Amino acid sequence: xxxxxxxxxxxxxxxxxxxxxxxxxxxxxxxxxxxxxxxxxxxxxxxxxxxxxxxxxxxxxxxxxxxxxxxxxxxxxxxxxxxxxxxxxxxxxxxxxxxxxxxxxxxxxx
Amino acid sequence: xxxxxxxxxxxxxxxxxxxxxxxxxxxxxxxxxxxxxxxxxxxxxxxxxxxxxxxxxxxxxxxxxxxxxxxxxxxxxxxxxxxxxxxxxxxxxxxxxxxxxxxxxxxxx
Numbered sequence: 001x002x003x004x005x006x007x008x009x010x011x012x013x014x015x016x017x018x019x020x021x022x023x024x025x026x027x028x029x030x031x032x033x034x035x036x037x038x039x040x041x042x043x044x045x046x047x048x049x050x051x052x053x054x055x056x057x058x059x060x061x062x063x064x065x066x067x068x069x070x071x072x073x074x075x076x077x078x079x080x081x082x083x084x085x086x087x088x089x090x091x092x093x094x095x096x097x098x099x100x101x102x103x104x105x106x107x108x109x110x
Numbered sequence: 111x112x113x114x115x116x117x118x119x120x121x122x123x124x125x126x127x128x129x130x131x132x133x134x135x136x137x138x139x140x141x142x143x144x145x146x147x148x149x150x151x152x153x154x155x156x157x158x159x160x161x162x163x164x165x166x167x168x169x170x171x172x173x174x175x176x177x178x179x180x181x182x183x184x185x186x187x188x189x190x191x192x193x194x195x196x197x198x199x200x201x202x203x204x205x206x207x208x209x210x211x212x213x214x215x216x217x218x219x
Contacts, residue, residue, distance in 0.1 A: 004152075033207075042114070042198050042209030043153070056206055091152060097142055099207060101152035 003027060004102035006092050012108045018080040021105040023092030025073065031055075033099065034067055034077050035091040043091055049075065082109045112137045112203045116210035124218050127189050131213045133199030134181040143175055143182050146198040148212065153198055156184070189217045 003026035013019050025032065030051050035043035046065065048056040051072040060067070064083070069075040079086055087109045093099040113136045123129055135143065142160045146153035157166045159175035159182060166173050170189075175182045186193055196212040 040211070042200070042211050044209070045206050048206060097202065098144065098155050098158055099153075100155065103151045 004092055004094055004100060006090075006102035006105050008105055009103065010106050010108075012110065013082055014110050015084055016081040018078065019082055019107060020076055020078045021090050021092075021107075023075045023077070023102060025092075025094045027094075028073060029094040030072070031094060031096055032069055032075050033093045034075070035093060035101075036088045037091055037104070038088045046077070046090075079107075082107075084109050112201060112205040112208040114199055114201050114208050114210035116197075116199050116213050118213060119211060120214040120216070122216045122218060123189060125189060125191060127217075128185065128187045129189060129215060131184040131186075131197050131199075131215070132181065133183070133210060135199075135201045135208075136180065137201045137203035137205075137208070139204040140177065141202040144200045144202070144207070145173055145182070145184050146200065148196040148198055149194075156197075186215075191217045191219055193217050 005024040007022050011019055032049045034046040036046050037043040046060045047067045049069040067077045089104040089106045091104045092102045115134050117132045142158050144158050145156040157173045162177040170187045173184045194217045196214050198209055198212045200207050200209045
């Protein structure tokens with residue numbers, strides 16, 4: 001089974017501050033996803049990468065969210081500036097048909 | 111826009127009971143339906159279903175897909191307290207993988 005390491009596990013910031021999350025797939029995989037999971041809801045896709053390129057970022061709030069995937073391996077997701085409604089768990093996943101998730105980064109915006 | 115609806119949203123049963131979780135969907139270019147179990151951490155993969163009427167089984171868990179009526183069920187027999195979790199249904203379609211809100215299952219001893 002593929003492994004996905006994410007960091008940090010927890011982050012608390014004030015609104016209007018910036019935050020960055022990292023995703024490090026332990027096993028190489030071409031397709032990488034970032035999902036946002038708000039409490040009580042299912043994960044919502046933010047962005048999908050295929051190698052270095054973006055396949056789908058239609059639900060990414062581009063005025064404040066950005067993501068990149070360097071060399072087709074690791075990826076970062078940044079929020080600048082954060083809003084209260086960004087409080088959520090940010091999940092990184094890899095795979096094609098079956099997705100394997102990292103443990104997520106829990107963001108609290110005060 | 112692809113849509114996945116799960117029911118019930120929450121369910122409390124006693125250990126040993128059998129439960130059935132429901133997932134209905136409206137998806138463009140359906141490719142597959144997946145079930146995940148989410149405890150306090152990341153969702154973990156349970157099943158992937160692509161064909162109607164073929165039951166997938168793993169221990170006390172089983173699932174089946176009906177592509178004509180656009181739904182799937184996840185059955186858990188002889189439930190245990192370790193089955194307590196949120197069960198997520200997701201459908202792979204034109205919009206990628208779309209998740210439902212999940213069913214929060216609580217198994218009481």
